[in-house]
Structure formats: C-alpha cells, structure tokens
Amino acid sequence: MIENDNLISGYRQFRQDHYSRYRDLYDTLADKGQAPKTMIVSCCDSRVEPAAIFNAKPGEMFVVRNVANLVPPYTTIGDYSGTRAALEFAVCGLNVEHIVVLGHGQCGGIKAYLQGLNNPDAGGEFIGKWMSILKSTRDHVVQSNPGTAPEQLQLEMEYAAIQTSLNNLTKFPFIQERLKENRLQFHGGHFDIAKGELYSLDRKSGQFNPVK
Numbered sequence: 001m002i003e004n005d006n007l008i009s010g011y012r013q014f015r016q017d018h019y020s021r022y023r024d025l026y027d028t029l030a031d032k033g034q035a036p037k038t039m040i041v042s043c044c045d046s047r048v049e050p051a052a053i054f055n056a057k058p059g060e061m062f063v064v065r066n067v068a069n070l071v072p073p074y075t076t077i078g079d080y081s082g083t084r085a086a087l088e089f090a091v092c093g094l095n096v097e098h099i100v101v102l103g104h105g106q107c108g109g110i111k112a113y114l115q116g117l118n119n120p121d122a123g124g125e126f127i128g129k130w131m132s133i134l135k136s137t138r139d140h141v142v143q144s145n146p147g148t149a150p151e152q153l154q155l156e157m158e159y160a161a162i163q164t165s166l167n168n169l170t171k172f173p174f175i176q177e178r179l180k181e182n183r184l185q186f187h188g189g190h191f192d193i194a195k196g197e198l199y200s201l202d203r204k205s206g207q208f209n210p211v212k
C-alpha cells in the first residue's frame with residue numbers, strides 16, 4: 001500500500017489538475033490505444049523528466065529510462081533485455097517515427113564509470129557492468145582529452161555516450177529496415193540541468209547546439 005504522504009497528495013493533485021484537464025484524451029487513448037510518434041531513451045535521473053522538458057501530453061512519447069540513457073549493442077544473447085524490448089515494441093509495434101537519445105549534465109552513471117578507471121568498486125554490483133557498454137567510448141574520450149578538467153571530461157563523455165547509443169541503434173535489423181525506407185529518424189539531445197537548457201546534436205558536425 002502506498003502510504004507516503006507526498007505521493008498521495010501528489011496523486012490527488014494529479015486527479016484535480018492533470019487528469020481533469022486531459023480526461024477526454026485519456027478516454028480516447030484508453031479506447032483506441034496509444035500511437036506515439038516519438039520514442040525517448042532517457043536517464044533514470046530524477047532531474048531529467050522528458051515529458052516536462054518537451055511539454056508532452058499523455059500518449060505523445062514512448063519513454064524508456066535506464067542508467068545513463070544507453071542503447072545497448074544489438075545482440076540476442078541474454079535473457080533480460082529491457083531496453084532492447086522497449087525498442088522493439090516502439091519500432092515494430094508502435095511504428096514510432098523518431099527516436100531521441102536524451103542525455104544530460106552531471107550524469108551519475110557516467111561519473112561512476114569515469115571514476116571506475118581509478119576505482120573498480122565505483123560501479124557497484126550492476127552499474128559498472130551496464131556502463132561497460134561505453135568501454136571503448138570511455139577509452140577514446142580519455143585518450144583524446146589528455147589533461148582535461150574532470151567536469152569537461154564528463155561532459156565530453158556524456159556527449160560521446162549519446163553518439164555511441166545512436167550508433168548502436170543502427171545495428172538493430174528492424175531499425176535498419178525502417179531507416180532504408182525513411183520511416184525512422186534518430187536525434188541526440190543533452191539537457192543541461194543547471195541551466196534548464198536543451199542542446200541538440202548536429203549529426204553532421206558532431207556538435208551539440210543550444211535549442212532556441
């Protein structure tokens with residue numbers, strides 16, 4: 001039973017405000033099912049709320065959240081592929097037209113993985129293994145940024161991780177099919193928590209530019 005007063009009062013507020021505002025939309029979505037056009041791969045971080053950042057209505061975005069907003073490489077080995085399952089459903093079941101990998105500043109998963117270079121215990125029981133999706137990305141970022149201050153190195157790593165995830169997306173056969181037919185587009189974004197600003201990846205230049 002949920003007894004946390006904050007959650008209960010928040011829920012009551014949701015019924016009064018959000019749910020009554022979107023009641024008709026919820027009715028339609030319940031009746032006809034969901035048909036979001038966009039999938040977001042976002043971090044679990046409590047400060048990065050995709051629906052708030054994009055001002056999304058119910059049913060508008062299909063969101064999967066994991067530590068450090070990673071798309072793992074394509075493989076059919078392993079039993080518990082939560083993010084891959086979400087991708088498969090979004091692309092093959094819902095036919096989303098856009099996938100956004102939404103990274104963010106001060107990412108704890110990225111920080112732990114960078115610290116793991118000097119402290120193998122920094123990754124805990126599961127996080128280090130999950131973050132090893134970025135092993136070659138980390139090696140590359142660290143080698144190509146010698147002497148860089150830790151905060152800047154972290155930002156470079158957050159940016160590079162988004163690129164790695166976008167690259168991993170292109171290896172899924174069901175995604176390749178749709179890319180060939182121009183039925184799917186990828187986008188990279190990075191949310192700066194301190195400024196509340198979104199940066200968008202220009203895939204040609206590899207630069208993240210502020211969204212005006």
Ligand SMILES: [Zn+2]
Nearest residue numbers: 043045068107
């Ligand atoms: Zn994060």
